[in-house]
Structure formats: C-alpha cells, structure tokens
Amino acid sequence: MEFQSNLKSKLPKTGTSIFAVMTALANEHGAVNLAQGFPDFSCSTKLIELVNHYMKKGFNQYAPMPGLMSLREKIAIKTEEMYSAKYNPETEITITPGGTHALFTAISAFVEENDEVIVLEPNYDSYVPAIQLNGGRPIFFELKYPDFKVDWNEFKKLINHKTKMIIINSPHNPSGTTLNAQDMLKLQKMVQNTEIIILSDEVYEHIIFDQMEHQSVARFPKLAERSIIVSSFGKTYHTTGWKMGYVIAPTNLTAEFRKVHQFIAFSANTPIQYALSDIIDDKELYLNLNNFYQEKRDYFQKLIKGSRFKILDCQGTYFQLLNYSKITQEKDVDFAARLTKENKIASIPISAFYHKQIDNNVLRFCFAKSNETLEKAAELICKI
Numbered sequence: 023m024e025f026q027s028n029l030k031s032k033l034p035k036t037g038t039s040i041f042a043v044m045t046a047l048a049n050e051h052g053a054v055n056l057a058q059g060f061p062d063f064s065c066s067t068k069l070i071e072l073v074n075h076y077m078k079k080g081f082n083q084y085a086p087m088p089g090l091m092s093l094r095e096k097i098a099i100k101t102e103e104m105y106s107a108k109y110n111p112e113t114e115i116t117i118t119p120g121g122t123h124a125l126f127t128a129i130s131a132f133v134e135e136n137d138e139v140i141v142l143e144p145n146y147d148s149y150v151p152a153i154q155l156n157g158g159r160p161i162f163f164e165l166k167y168p169d170f171k172v173d174w175n176e177f178k179k180l181i182n183h184k185t186k187m188i189i190i191n192s193p194h195n196p197s198g199t200t201l202n203a204q205d206m207l208k209l210q211k212m213v214q215n216t217e218i219i220i221l222s223d224e225v226y227e228h229i230i231f232d233q234m235e236h237q238s239v240a241r242f243p244k245l246a247e248r249s250i251i252v253s254s255f256g257k258t259y260h261t262t263g264w265k266m267g268y269v270i271a272p273t274n275l276t277a278e279f280r281k282v283h284q285f286i287a288f289s290a291n292t293p294i295q296y297a298l299s300d301i302i303d304d305k306e307l308y309l310n311l312n313n314f315y316q317e318k319r320d321y322f323q324k325l326i327k328g329s330r331f332k333i334l335d336c337q338g339t340y341f342q343l344l345n346y347s348k349i350t351q352e353k354d355v356d357f358a359a360r361l362t363k364e365n366k367i368a369s370i371p372i373s374a375f376y377h378k379q380i381d382n383n384v385l386r387f388c389f390a391k392s393n394e395t396l397e398k399a400a401e402l403i404c405k406i
C-alpha cells in the first residue's frame with residue numbers, strides 16, 4: 023500500500039549508511055563487529071554515577087538552548103589550555119546532540135542553493151547528504167591511496183567564487199591520517215581574502231599517536247576566525263550512544279549556527295551535560311586517551327602481523343586500514359560481506375566513503391575494543 027507511488031526522493035542516490043548495514047549484518051551472522059566505530063568496553067563508572075545522580079536530583083527538563091553554561095565555560099578553559107585559543111562560552115560555544123547533528127546544523131546554516139562545498143574523499147558519510155539536502159554541490163578532492171595526503175597545489179584548483187565551505191577532518195576517518203601544521207598553514211594561506219568557511223571535524227582530537235600533536239584550526243588565528251569546530255563527547259568518553267558533542271566558532275558563525283540548532287534539536291540532554299561538566303575536570307581522562315588507544319593500535323597490529331593483510335599506517339582515530347589484495351581481487355563491499363557471513367568478522371569497505379566507490383582493496387577495522395575482542399578478531403583475521 024503506497025500513498026504516493028511517484029514519491030520524489032530528496033536523496034535519490036543515498037542508501038542506508040554503511041555503518042548501519044554492516045552492524046546489522048554482523049549481528050545477523052554473529053560476527054565479531056569491528057565495522058561501525060564504537061567501543062565495546064564501558065565508560066568511566068564515575069560518569070555513569072554522575073548522570074544517575076543528576077537524573078535523580080531532577081535535572082530532567084530542557085537544558086538552555088546553547089547548552090549548560092558551566093559546561094561551556096569548562097570547554098572554553100580546556101580549549102585555551104589545549105590550543106591556546108580564547109573562545110567566549112556565552113557566544114562562541116554550543117552543546118549539541120552529537121557530532122553528526124553539529125555537522126548537519128553547520129552545513130544547513132551556511133550552505134545555499136548551488137554553493138560549492140569542497141569535501142576530501144574518502145569522507146565520513148554524513149557530509150555529502152547534508153550538503154545535497156541544502157541544495158549545495160559537493161566538490162570532491164580525492165586523497166590518493168595509500169598515504170591519503172593532501173596535495174595543496176591540486177586542491178587550490180577547486181577553489182572559486184562559488185566555494186562556500188571546505189570540510190576538513192583530522193585525525194581522519196577512515197584513513198587514520200592527520201593534517202600537520204604545514205597543512206594547516208597552507209590551508210590558511212589559501213583561504214585568506216576569501217569568504218570561505220571551514221568546517222573542521224575534530225571528533226578524534228584526543229586520539230592521535232606517536233607523540234604527534236593535534237593541529238586544531240583553533241591554533242591558527244586566521245583559520246579560526248572563519249572556522250566551525252565540531253567535537254564529540256562520544257569519542258572522548260567512550261559513550262557514542264549518548265550522542266553528545268559541541269561546536270566552537272566565532273560569534274557571527276555561532277549566531278547563525280544557533281538559529282538552526284534551536285529548530286533541529288533546541289538543546290541537548292540535560293543530566294548528561296551536568297555530568298560532563300563535572301567529569302571534564304578530570305583531565306587525565308582525555309589527556310591519556312592517546313596512550314590508551316595507541317596501546318590498542320599496537321596490540322591489534324601485533325596480533326595480525328602474521329596475517330595475509332597489509333597493515334597501513336595509522337596516525338590517529340580508532341580505525342586500522344588493511345589491504346587485502348594478496349588474498350583476493352573481490353570488490354571490497356563483497357569481500358566485507360563475505361568475511362562477515364563466512365569468517366564471522368565484520369569490517370567496513372572503504373569504497374563506501376567515496377562518491378564513485380573507489381576500491382583499493384582496503385577494509386577498515388575498529389580497534390576500540392577490549393583486548394579479548396581484539397584477540398578473537400585477530401584469530402579470525404589470521405585464518406583468512
């Protein structure tokens with residue numbers, strides 16, 4: 023039974039997100055799920071107690087539209103300590119129901135019909151539909167396998183008077199690469215004297231390895247003045263299911279961001295904001311995350327060293343790319359599905375992160391897992 027048989031889709035080429043697809047397949051076949059990115063271990067018990075505490079105390083109604091002031095103030099302090107950048111919590115910091123919401127809101131607030139938005143591929147799957155829903159045109163810049171480095175001379179050729187926004191993401195999902203200070207300076211120079219807005223997806227800011235420092239746009243004043251930074255509490259506190267994040271941007275950008283945010287969500291979860299505002303004082307929790315995940319990366323790499331997969335460089339995020347061209351020439355989508363069904367190990371095919379489904383025979387495995395899960399996964403991987 024259909025109400026309109028010729029219903030017009032606003033996203034005719036968009037299917038279900040690969041993360042939803044692969045997790046459903048993993049569950050259906052009882053596979054170890056290293057596909058969708060989420061930890062399989064618990065968050066801090068103190069954090070759970072705090073949320074519980076604030077719920078019981080009755081903090082269960084709407085939070086202020088831009089977020090709880092005490093949390094915003096602490097984010098301002100943290101941002102200054104980490105990136106030497108001053109932001110006003112009153113007018114420049116907004117708490118959101120997750121990073122994905124923040125990205126969508128930022129794109130909706132600024133992208134108009136026929137505006138061009140430069141996206142670096144492979145890219146997180148929410149950017150392009152958000153651009154398209156707002157009538158914008160995604161302009162793709164391909165990060166070349168296997169280093170996924172930006173050739174800024176090539177990149178520059180994409181910029182013109184229609185360019186409204188550039189979306190960057192470091193540490194980068196899915197490649198695990200990072201933008202360094204040189205990259206940021208080149209970008210800064212390229213956009214000076216333009217009106218281009220930078221949307222900087224920094225949800226993995228605390229997951230960067232080998233003593234590298236995260237190069238937030240906040241560190242570069244001439245970039246920061248035109249940038250919207252997206253952060254996610256889900257990644258930092260092992261609570262992806264809570265869908266909590268925040269956005270930092272100069273006052274004029276924040277004002278427009280909030281105009282949209284107030285009508286998409288209005289505000290974010292109240293008791294969790296109170297709890298985060300307490301837990302954020304424990305700096306070790308986020309300062310130690312680099313080491314915590316570096317150990318996981320190293321352990322996972324050690325466990326699968328003897329496999330037939332080629333391990334690619336991983337500088338940040340909790341994703342490890344593995345090339346399988348020595349095993350088969352199957353399409354990555356087919357191989358990932360077969361591994362899930364037959365070998366009981368689920369991953370994400372990288373072609374899903376490209377608009378043209380570029381396939382370099384690479385799968386992404388999430389190592390935000392207990393050692394026990396990693397051992398089980400590695401055993402399966404080594405048998406392939």
Ligand code: PMP
Nearest residue numbers: 120121122146195225254256267
């Ligand atoms: N950006 C990137 C690159 C991500 O990997 C994620 C995590 N799924 C998000 C944004 C969204 O974060 P959240 O889960 O807070 O919506």
Ligand code: GLN
Nearest residue numbers: 041042057058059060195
């Ligand atoms: N960021 C996570 C990933 O890349 C999951 C995001 C999602 O499920 N939408 O796997």
